[in-house]
Amino acid sequence: MIRLTCMTLPYLKMPFERALAGIADAGYRYVSFGLPHDGKDVPEEQNARAADEIGALLARYRLEPVMLVSTNQIGPGQPIERARQRFEFAKTLGITELLSLGTLSYRNFPHDPLPEDELKRKNDAFVGKFRELAGLAEEFGIYVTIKPHTGNTATAKELLETLGEIGSSYVRASYDPGNVHFYEGIDPAADFPLIVRHTHSLVAKDHRGARAERDFPIPGEGDVDFGSIFRTLKAESFDGSVVVERIDGTDVTISPEETDRRIAQARNNMVRLLEQAGCNYE
Numbered sequence: 196m197i198r199l200t201c202m203t204l205p206y207l208k209m210p211f212e213r214a215l216a217g218i219a220d221a222g223y224r225y226v227s228f229g230l231p232h233d234g235k236d237v238p239e240e241q242n243a244r245a246a247d248e249i250g251a252l253l254a255r256y257r258l259e260p261v262m263l264v265s266t267n268q269i270g271p272g273q274p275i276e277r278a279r280q281r282f283e284f285a286k287t288l289g290i291t292e293l294l295s296l297g298t299l300s301y302r303n304f305p306h307d308p309l310p311e312d313e314l315k316r317k318n319d320a321f322v323g324k325f326r327e328l329a330g331l332a333e334e335f336g337i338y339v340t341i342k343p344h345t346g347n348t349a350t351a352k353e354l355l356e357t358l359g360e361i362g363s364s365y366v367r368a369s370y371d372p373g374n375v376h377f378y379e380g381i382d383p384a385a386d387f388p389l390i391v392r393h394t395h396s397l398v399a400k401d402h403r404g405a406r407a408e409r410d411f412p413i414p415g416e417g418d419v420d421f422g423s424i425f426r427t428l429k430a431e432s433f434d435g436s437v438v439v440e441r442i443d444g445t446d447v448t449i450s451p452e453e454t455d456r457r458i459a460q461a462r463n464n465m466v467r468l469l470e471q472a473g474c475n476y477e
Contacts, residue, residue, distance in 0.1 A: 197428070197476040199465055200225035200261055200438040202398075203232065205454050211237045212252055213451065219256040221459040224477060226253070227294070227438050229264030238284055240268075240277075246287040253288070261436050262340075262396060265293040269339070271317075271324040278328055282335040292338045292396060292436070294369055297321065297348025297357060304345070304378070305407040318347045322360045329363030340369035340395050345378050351390035358393055368393050372419045373400025373411060373441070380406030384423035391427050396436040399465055403444075411441040413457050415464030425472035437465060437476070 201223045206214030211232040218226055228237055238245035253260060263285050269278040285293060298317045301308050309317070325339065332339045341348050347357040354368050368390050372383030387394075401417035403410040415421055428437075442457035443449060449457070469476045 196434055197469065197474050198225045198261055198436045199223065199462065199469070199476050200227050200436045201458055201462070202227040202230075202262075202264070202438055202440045203237075204230055204264075204440055205442050205449075205458060206451075207232060209233055209451060209454075211235075211249075215252055215256045215258055217451070217455045217458065219258055221455060222462055223458075224257070224259060225261045225436065226258045227262035227264065227436075228260065229262075229294070240280065246284050250288055260288050260290045262292045262294050262438060263290045266295045269293060269295055269324075269328055271320040273324075275327060275331075278331060282331050282337055285337055286335050290337070292340055292369075293332075294340050294342065294396070296344040297341050297354075298346035299344060300346040300349070314346065318357070321347060322357065325361045325366055326363070329361060329366050332363070332365035337365075338395050339366045341366070342369040342371040342398055343374040343378070344371075349379055350375055350381065351386045351388075354390050355393060367395035369396040369398055369438075370394050371398040371400050371440075372421075372424060373398070373402040373414075373417075376402040376419055377407065377409075377411075382420070384420040384427075387424055388427050391431050391433070394433070394435065396438060397424070397428070397433075398438050398440050399461070400440045410445045412444045413442045413464065414439055414461045415468055421465070421468045422471060425469055425474055429472050429474050433474075437469070439465065 201218045203214040265281050268281045348354045375383040399414045401414045401419045403412050403417035439461045
């Protein structure tokens with residue numbers, strides 16, 4: 196069963212509770228969070244009651260958390276104690292996935308790539324850290340996922356190679372077709388089958404236009420062929436999360452009410468495409 200989920204990212208400039216209210220009103224049952232809201236970290240790492248307080252908010256809006264965005268807390272250069280704290284928080288709330296990014300292969304995207312030797316050092320450090328994280332993931336029974344972001348997760352090929360180097364069934368892919376289209380300029384529907392069996396979640400981000408064109412429309416209204424991607428999920432009996440992340444298009448500022456409308460439309464689009472592909476969802 197696919198869990199149709201909304202990330203709180205579209206509401207970053209608003210309080211966390213406002214994000215939950217909008218997501219619940221749009222009809223979602225599942226939520227992903229872990230980013231700052233209205234200038235405050237969610238969760239606040241120094242708040243010993245963070246899990247209780249956030250758990251109460253989630254219960255109020257009848258939302259189940261399935262993914263905790265954790266790039267800044269668990270990546271290379273961060274102390275392992277900080278990662279353990281993230282796992283403990285997730286375990287308390289029943290969250291089963293910590294999401295992170297791979298390495299970035301540019302000093303300045305899209306025209307200033309890192310030298311090969313510098314990128315290799317970054318990739319080696321990444322693999323070393325995620326091998327360490329794999330032990331925590333197994334201890335807590337929580338998956339760590341990495342999603343396309345140039346570098347060692349640029350496409351399905353690089354993702355598969357990186358997962359192979361890490362070598363743990365607790366570290367898997369979170370495929371992001373919008374990032375693949377935006378950063379690499381290739382068709383993610385054609386790219387995805389190579390990594391689908393190693394995919395724990397799918398970030399339903401769309402993209403419109405040429406490579407590096409900053410236009411991330413409501414999912415289902417851009418260039419990403421979600422119909423094909425969902426048929427690939429169906430063929431593999433995928434039962435993870437499909438997560439709406441961005442709905443901003445080219446807009447710099449979106450009102451709270453317009454954000455509500457767009458995430459509701461995103462859900463409608465994803466429901467239609469999932470049903471057309473024959474996928475079961477909730």
